[in-house]
Each structure stands twice: as structure tokens, then as C-alpha cells.
Amino acid sequence: MNIWTILTHIVDFFVLGFSVSLTICYLFLSCVSFFAIRKYMRRRSLYRVNDIISSPMAPSVSLIAPAYNEGMTIVENIRSMLSLEYNNYDVIVVNDGSKDDTLEKVIKAFDLIQVPLHVNAKVSTQEIVSVYKSQNRSFKKLTIVNKVNGGKADALNAGINVSSSRLVACIDVDCVLENDALQRMVKPFMEDSSVIASGGVVRIANSCEIEHGKLINVNLPKNMLARFQVLEYLRAFLLSRMAWARLNGLLLISGAFGLFDRKLILKAGGYSTDTVGEDMELVVRMRSMMTRAGKKFRVTMIPDPLCWTEAPSTNKVFEKQRNRWARGTYEVLQKHTYLFFNSKYKITGLFGYPFWFFFEWMAPLLEFCGAVYFIFLLFTGSVSWTYFLSLLVMFYCFSIFISSFTLYAEEISFYKYKGVKDQLRLLAAALLEPFIYHPRVVWASVKGNIDILKGVKSWGEMTRSGFSSKTKVAELKKVTTISN
Amino acid sequence: MISRLQFLEDQDPKMIFIFGVTVVLTGLIIFFLSLIIISKISRTRDRRLKRKYWPYIKEHLAMIAIQSVVNEGVKYDYRRSLRFLMQIRNRSRKIAQWVLDEIMKQKANLTGEANKTMLKVYRDLNLKTYSLRKLKSFNSNTVARGIYELESMEQRDVFSKFYKFLGSKNTDLRMAARLGLTSLAPNPLSFLDHLKEELSEWEQMSIYNRLRSKHKDQLPDFSKFYYHEQPSAVAFCVEMTVRFNYFELIPQLIELLKTTKNRSMVIDALKELEAFQALPYVKRLIHKSNNPQTIISCLNFLAHIGDESCRSIFETFIEHKNFEVRMAAVGMAAKLNIEFESSSEELESMLLHHQNELIS
Numbered sequence: 001m002n003i004w005t006i007l008t009h010i011v012d013f014f015v016l017g018f019s020v021s022l023t024i025c026y027l028f029l030s031c032v033s034f035f036a037i038r039k040y041m042r043r044r045s046l047y048r049v050n051d052i053i054s055s056p057m058a059p060s061v062s063l064i065a066p067a068y069n070e071g072m073t074i075v076e077n078i079r080s081m082l083s084l085e086y087n088n089y090d091v092i093v094v095n096d097g098s099k100d101d102t103l104e105k106v107i108k109a110f111d112l113i114q115v116p117l118h119v120n121a122k123v124s125t126q127e128i129v130s131v132y133k134s135q136n137r138s139f140k141k142l143t144i145v146n147k148v149n150g151g152k153a154d155a156l157n158a159g160i161n162v163s164s165s166r167l168v169a170c171i172d173v174d175c176v177l178e179n180d181a182l183q184r185m186v187k188p189f190m191e192d193s194s195v196i197a198s199g200g201v202v203r204i205a206n207s208c209e210i211e212h213g214k215l216i217n218v219n220l221p222k223n224m225l226a227r228f229q230v231l232e233y234l235r236a237f238l239l240s241r242m243a244w245a246r247l248n249g250l251l252l253i254s255g256a257f258g259l260f261d262r263k264l265i266l267k268a269g270g271y272s273t274d275t276v277g278e279d280m281e282l283v284v285r286m287r288s289m290m291t292r293a294g295k296k297f298r299v300t301m302i303p304d305p306l307c308w309t310e311a312p313s314t315n316k317v318f319e320k321q322r323n324r325w326a327r328g329t330y331e332v333l334q335k336h337t338y339l340f341f342n343s344k345y346k347i348t349g350l351f352g353y354p355f356w357f358f359f360e361w362m363a364p365l366l367e368f369c370g371a372v373y374f375i376f377l378l379f380t381g382s383v384s385w386t387y388f389l390s391l392l393v394m395f396y397c398f399s400i401f402i403s404s405f406t407l408y409a410e411e412i413s414f415y416k417y418k419g420v421k422d423q424l425r426l427l428a429a430a431l432l433e434p435f436i437y438h439p440r441v442v443w444a445s446v447k448g449n450i451d452i453l454k455g456v457k458s459w460g461e462m463t464r465s466g467f468s469s470k471t472k473v474a475e476l477k478k479v480t481t482i483s484n
Numbered sequence: 485m486i487s488r489l490q491f492l493e494d495q496d497p498k499m500i501f502i503f504g505v506t507v508v509l510t511g512l513i514i515f516f517l518s519l520i521i522i523s524k525i526s527r528t529r530d531r532r533l534k535r536k537y538w539p540y541i542k543e544h545l546a547m548i549a550i551q552s553v554v555n556e557g558v559k560y561d562y563r564r565s566l567r568f569l570m571q572i573r574n575r576s577r578k579i580a581q582w583v584l585d586e587i588m589k590q591k592a593n594l595t596g597e598a599n600k601t602m603l604k605v606y607r608d609l610n611l612k613t614y615s616l617r618k619l620k621s622f623n624s625n626t627v628a629r630g631i632y633e634l635e636s637m638e639q640r641d642v643f644s645k646f647y648k649f650l651g652s653k654n655t656d657l658r659m660a661a662r663l664g665l666t667s668l669a670p671n672p673l674s675f676l677d678h679l680k681e682e683l684s685e686w687e688q689m690s691i692y693n694r695l696r697s698k699h700k701d702q703l704p705d706f707s708k709f710y711y712h713e714q715p716s717a718v719a720f721c722v723e724m725t726v727r728f729n730y731f732e733l734i735p736q737l738i739e740l741l742k743t744t745k746n747r748s749m750v751i752d753a754l755k756e757l758e759a760f761q762a763l764p765y766v767k768r769l770i771h772k773s774n775n776p777q778t779i780i781s782c783l784n785f786l787a788h789i790g791d792e793s794c795r796s797i798f799e800t801f802i803e804h805k806n807f808e809v810r811m812a813a814v815g816m817a818a819k820l821n822i823e824f825e826s827s828s829e830e831l832e833s834m835l836l837h838h839q840n841e842l843i844s
Binding site (some may be wrong): 012043057116117190291394405411 | 517586632684842843
């Protein structure tokens with residue numbers, strides 16, 4: 001047996017071992033997630049979540065939304081945030097040094113004046129230039145913070161400093177929240193005093209009908225790339241995160257919508273400004289802090305679709321987003337290497353961190369290496385086609401299994417895509433995904449890792465095409481009529 | 485079958501393994517796809533059934549409600565509608581549950597005579613037996629659902645059946661039993677005698693919502709639980725004292741202030757009740773306490789109830805190391821119109837903050 005054969009055998013067994021552990025992990029997560037969703041759905045009928053709307057005992061919540069160059073949609077987005085069904089909340093929009101007319105538009109639309117709000121900067125941020133409140137009592141919940149540009153994390157920190165509520169909901173300003181989003185998110189905090197953070201399921205809003213910042217009709221995206229992402233988001237939230245939350249090992253709460261205990265965020269030092277994965281970094285840091293302090297804690301997840309966001313629909317934007325996610329994952333993992341198989345940190349150290357390391361960060365790199373290795377074998381003419389095809393079929397079956405479980409989880413839970421046609425389209429997307437979509441994800445991730453080596457730190461611009469809105473269509477018609 | 489798998493004998497173990505995993509995964513795919521199809525079929529069947537019966541259920545219940553208010557031709561319409569609902573109810577358990585759900589929904593939305601009529605329909609359709617049967621289930625969620633139904637339909641004679649569930653291992657069932665007892669038992673907080681665990685905020689809110697619908701005579705004596713072993717139960721009862729404006733319990737609250745560990749909670753309650761009697765105690769306490777939260781509560785209390793004589797207190801705490809304490813001290817000064825010369829930029833800024841109407 002020469003070295004070459006030994007090497008091939010080692011690679012073979014490594015690939016096989018890796019794929020087996022991946023399969024076992026996902027099978028286990030699927031089981032956990034299934035029982036978690038079923039339990040949640042059963043419990044759901046026993047509670048009257050609406051009780052909280054008018055209750056004076058509802059905990060106070062600050063909705064913090066950083067805005068940067070959002071002039072086009074900011075007014076409508078704020079109106080949407082102000083109309084949520086919850087009794088005790090305020091909205092803090094942080095204008096992060098926008099270069100466009102974001103601030104002017106908001107001042108005009110909501111009749112704002114500057115106020116001498118005294119801010120205790122518990123977390124250091126870029127300078128807060130001014131704070132505005134509305135003179136109109138209808139908008140008394142609204143506070144606008146105008147600050148020097150410092151990035152999303154810095155803006156969120158400024159908002160947290162300004163807030164005096166017990167809980168803070170950190171959201172993307174362009175997200176569409178369901179009316180009862182806060183009621184549902186607050187519930188875990190009220191049920192269990194050890195809950196330190198809670199995440200909501202984020203869904204794709206492309207092709208959905210949105211009117212005045214409210215979701216009117218749920219549609220499956222017409223764009224194929226966005227449709228693949230629907231499936232991917234369902235998988236990430238309903239399967240993976242639900243299971244991790246059940247096991248109390250959740251490391252990531254999406255930056256699009258998450259609710260946190262304000263005092264604990266401040267104690268942990270707020271969002272980190274030196275990473276592009278600030279949402280995950282904060283959760284990991286809070287978890288480590290609580291474990292070190294020897295306190296009982298929980299990070300929960302609500303399977304209800306509470307937040308709708310626009311997914312990238314062009315390859316360029318999609319690649320930028322995934323590149324950033326890959327860099328963010330690496331930065332967080334690198335920052336918290338002490339967690340790796342560290343039994344002191346219990347499930348975070350023994351399972352959560354290694355899972356992210358092997359299956360979220362390393363898996364795409366290994367896949368890429370596998371592809372390069374295959375091409376090499378192809379050139380040397382040493383491909384074992386039977387083995388290769390068998391592996392390919394196994395991975396394909398694995399992918400379809402995960403997707404079919406996700407579709408079933410969606411079917412028994414919230415059932416947002418009602419038509420049979422939509423279900424068939426999703427199934428078709430699941431069948432095509434491993435060939436069309438997955439390679440793109442892997443490639444973007446590899447590029448992200450190359451960018452890490454290059455030292456790239458930027459967010460990259462995220463251009464959005466906007467929601468399909470009745471209002472927008474009406475406005476467009478009006479403009480056309482006038483110009484005619 | 486075995487002979488068909490003979491071809492695997494000569495294969496590499498890796499190949500056999502891959503084959504095995506692929507077969508398992510394929511089986512799982514088929515299983516989940518079948519489940520999706522079954523779920524779809526059952527949903528479509530339900531939808532069809534609902535489309536068939538739902539309008540009638542709604543229509544007859546609405547008719548009964550209207551007739552009870554109009555009070556003409558009640559007997560005839562009531563009997564006819566009841567007969568119809570009974571026929572529907574007997575078709576299947578699922579439909580009976582729909583009828584029950586709709587009655588509960590209608591009852592929650594109606595008041596006065598119409599509300600009472602819904603109770604009558606519930607009784608006449610013998611749905612109570614249906615709810616009671618759920619209490620015997622082995623599934624905790626089903627039992628909790630049964631309690632919820634009986635509670636919503638105000639079946640006061642069955643409340644004693646809920647006590648046995650107070651010790652259940654299932655959190656939801658324990659909570660359902662407590663809420664059921666709050667609504668139906670003559671002594672709404674009787675379950676507190678058995679309480680060993682923390683009363684969650686959610687539960688506190690739900691209990692408060694149920695107590696709100698009661699007449700003041702039916703409300704319990706909250707001071708009875710001021711010395712409960714569970715701090716959450718004490719906190720809840722203090723909160724309820726404020727929410728229901730029990731001014732007569734101020735002496736007991738002042739007494740509690742001397743012994744409890746959570747002083748800030750009691751001071752906040754005294755502030756809400758505008759308890760002038762507590763002023764000397766609070767003035768004394770603020771100098772003794774090292775806990776910033778207690779000091780803040782005292783300062784807020786004094787801002788609400790105090791007078792010019794609190795100037796010395798303000799001067800003591802204006803230089804406190806804790807930001808929130810300093811902020812509360814300036815807030816008190818602003819509220820009581822205590823004039824002072826702001827020695828620092830921070831004080832000036834805090835004062836402007838408190839004086840601004842839009843912020844405060």
C-alpha cells in the first residue's frame with residue numbers, strides 16, 4: 001500500500017465520518033425540534049395572549065431600530081412600529097449619521113422637537129448629537145436619537161443607553177412585524193424569570209403584499225433565489241434554532257428581531273462593534289457571562305412567524321450577505337475559542353460551540369475542498385464512480401430529508417403557504433436546491449473566509465428592491481397619471 | 485429479500501454503510517412526505533366540514549343571543565336552534581368541540597342576558613359533561629383544556645375538582661388549576677396556601693385579569709399573604725393592594741416595610757397609595773439603606789409625597805456614586821421645586837431632563 005492509497009483512505013474515512021456525524025446531529029435536532037414545536041402548539045391553545053394587550057402588568061419594552069440612509073421608507077416603517085398591539089412599549093429609532101434626508105423626513109412627519117434627554121452612557125458609543133420627541137401626543141412613544149455614524153452595533157448600543165425599559169427589542173428598521181409580535185415575545189420572559197433573551201422566527205417577505213408597513217397577504221416569492229431562501233429560513237428557524245432553544249443551547253438570535261433583558265445586555269457590555277456578527281456575539285457573550293456567574297438562564301425561541309424581512313433577490317447582494325455571515329461566524333468563533341469543548345460552559349461549550357465550528361463554519365469549507373479534490377481525482381483518472389455516485393445520492397437524500405421534515409413542521413405549525421401549488425413549488429425548490437442554490441451558499445462562504453484572510457471588515461451595502469405594496473402600486477399609478 | 489441483497493456481500497463496508505444510510509434517509513423522506521399528504525387531506529376534510537357546519541353553528545348561536553335580548557318568541561327559536569345544535573354536536577367529537585369553542589367565544593364577547601344565555605346553551609347541550617370528561621384524561625394538556633372550558637363557562641360547582649391538579653408535575657396544568665380556582669372558588673386565592681414554587685409574572689397577570697372581573701366583596705384579603713414563604717406571592721399581593729386601591733391596608737404595608745427584604749416594592753406600593761403615614765418611616769429608611777434600589781424608591785416616594793423639608797435628603801444623595809440614585813434625587817428636587825445651584829454640568833443636564841414635559 002503506497003502513501004497515495006493511504007492518503008485516499010484517510011480522506012475517504014474523514015468524509016464519511018463527517019457526513020455521518022452531520023446526519024446524526026440533524027436527525028437528533030429534527031426529533032427535538034418536532035417535540036418542541038408540538039408542545040408549543042398544544043400549549044398555545046391554553047393561553048390568551050391577548051390578555052397582555054391591556055394589562056398594566058405587562059413589562060416595559062423598548063423597540064430599538066437603527067436607521068442608516070432609510071429616507072425612502074423610514075416614515076412608513078416607524079408608523080408600522082408605532083401601531084403594534086402592546087400596552088407598555090416605546091420606539092427608539094437611532095439615526096446612525098445618515099447621509100440622506102432620513103432625519104429631516106422623520107422630524108417633519110412626526111412633529112419632533114429636540115429635547116434635553118440626559119443619557120447615561122453605560123456602553124460607550126459614538127457621540128449622540130441630539131434626541132428628539134414628538135409634540136404630538138399620538139406619537140409620545142417615539143424617540144429619535146441622532147448620532148455620529150458608528151455602525152449597526154454602535155447604534156443599537158446608543159438606543160440601549162437611551163432606553164429605560166426592562167426589555168429591549170433590537171430590530172432592523174425595514175422589517176415588518178406582526179401586530180402581536182411583542183405580546184408573543186414577551187411571554188417567555190413573563191413565564192420564566194431565568195429567560196435572558198428570546199428570538200422570533202424571521203420569514204421572507206419578498207412577493208408578500210405589504211400595506212402601510214403591515215403584512216396583508218403571504219405569497220411565496222416569485223424570484224427563485226428568494227424562494228430557496230424561504231426553505232432555508234424555515235429550516236434554520238423551525239428545525240435548528242427551535243431544537244437548540246429546547247436544549248437551551250441557542251447561540252444565535254437573529255439581528256432582525258430579538259428581545260433581551262436590558263440590564264443584562266448592559267452588564268455584558270452591549271453589542272460588540274468589532275465584528276459583523278454582532279447578534280451572535282452578544283448571545284454567546286451573555287451566555288458565557290451567566291455561566292461564569294453560576295446563574296440559571298435560558299435563551300428561548302418562539303416558532304410563531306413574527307418578523308418578515310426582504311431577502312436578497314440578486315446574486316450580487318446575496319453573495320455579499322452570505323460573505324458577511326461567514327465572516328461574522330468566524331469572528332465570533334475566534335473571539336470565544338475558550339468555549340471549544342469546555343465542560344465549564346456546559347451545553348454552550350460542549351455542544352453549541354462545536355456544532356457551529358464544525359457544521360456551520362467548517363462544513364462549507366470542507367465541501368469546497370471536497371469539490372477541488374474531486375476535480376483533482378478526475379484529472380488523475382482515479383475517481384471511483386460507484387463510490388462517488390453513492391455518496392452523492394446519500395447527501396442528496398439527506399438534503400431532501402431535512403427539507404421534507406421542515407415542510408412537515410411548517411404544515412403542523414403555522415401553515416403560512418396555504419395553496420397546494422405553493423407547497424409543490426417549495427417541494428420543487430427542495431429538490432433543486434442541492435444543485436442550484438447550495439453551491440452558491442458554499443461559494444459565498446468560501447469567499448467570506450478568503451476575505452477574513454485579506455482582513456476585510458466592512459458590512460457591504462445591502463440594496464433592497466422593496467416589498468410589493470398596494471400603496472406603492474397606487475402611488476406609482478398616480479405618478480404615471482400626472483406625468484401623462 | 486436476503487437473496488436480493490446478496491450483491492452487498494462483495495462490497496466494501498463503506499459502500500454498505502452508505503447504502504444503509506441512504507435507505508434510512510429515503511424511508512424518512514417518504515414518511516414525512518406521507519405525513520404532509522395526510523395532514524393536507526385531514527385539513528381539507530376539516531375545512532369542508534367547517535364550511536358545511538360553521539355558518540349554521542354561528543347563525544344559531546347568534547340567533548339565540550339576539551332572541552335573549554329581544555325577548556320575543558324565545559321559546560320557539562331557542563328550542564329549534566338547540567335541537568339543531570344538538571344534532572350537529574352528536575355528529576363527531578371534533579364538531580362538538582367546534583360548537584363549544586364558538587359558545588366560549590360568543591360568551592366572551594357578550595354581556596348581560598346574552599352572556600347568560602350562552603351558559604344555558606352550554607348546559608342544555610350537555611357540553612359540561614364533555615368538559616368534565618377531559619379532567620379524567622391522562623394527557624395534561626387535555627386536562628388543562630377541560631379546566632379552561634369549565635372556568636370560561638363559569639361552572640362554579642366543580643372548582644373543588646381542581647385542587648388535585650395543584651400538585652401536578654405539568655406546569656401548564658398547575659397554572660390552569662390555579663387560574664380556574666381564582667375564577668370559580670369562593671376564596672379566589674385559596675391556592676396560595678398550597679403554593680411552593682415561584683408565581684410567574686404571566687400567572688400574576690392572568691390572576692389579576694380574573695380578579696378584575698370580580699366584585700370588590702369577592703376580593704380576598706391580600707394582607708393575609710404578606711408574610712407568605714414565596715416572595716413572588718408577597719410581591720403579587722402587594723401589587724394587588726395597589727391595583728385595587730386598598731387604602732385600608734396601608735398600616736399593614738408599613739408593618740411589612742419593617743420586616744421584608746424587598747423594601748423597594750413596598751415603598752413603591754405606598755407611593756402609589758399616596759400613604760402620607762409612611763413619610764417618617766421612609767425618611768428614616770433612606771438614611772439607613774445601602775441598597776440603591778431601595779434608595780431610588782424612597783426618593784421617588786418623597787418626590788410624590790414629600791415637601792420642602794426633604795431638601796437635606798436631596799443634598800445627601802445628589803453626590804451619590806450611583807447614577808440612578810443621583811438621577812432620582814434630581815428628579816425629586818425638580819418635582820418638589822427645591823431650588824439649588826447646579827454645581828456640575830451633569831446636574832444641570834439632569835435637571836433639564838426632569839423639567840422637560842415631553843421626557844417625563
